[in-house]
Amino acid sequence: MIDHTAASALGISRREQLQAENVARRLPRLLAQRKLKPAFSGFGLTRISGLSMLFAILDTHEIGDHAAYISPELLHQFSTELGGLRVYLS
Secondary structure, eight states, rough: OOOHHHHHTTOOOOHHHHHHHHHHHHHHHHHHHOOOOOOOOEEEEETTTEEEEEEEEEEEHHHHOOOGGGOOHHHHHHHHTTTTTOOOOO
C-alpha cells in the first residue's frame, strides 16, 4: 500500500509510514459504518515542509453526490476515530 522506499527517501519515518497504512486500512470501514460508499481510487503519502500527509483519493464518479463526504461533522468524526489525527478536505 505504501511505497516504503519512496517514503523513506522523503524523510518519512517508519512509524509515520505504519501509521499511514493503518489509517488507509481503517478509512473504508469508517465510511461504510456511516453508510457511505468507500470508493477510494488510491492513497498517497508525502512530506511537505516537515509535515507528513496521507492523501485518500475518493473516486467522485463512483460516489455520485458527494455532499455527505465533505461535511465538517464527518471530518470531525474521522479525526475522533483516528485518535485525534488532523483530517482536512482538499
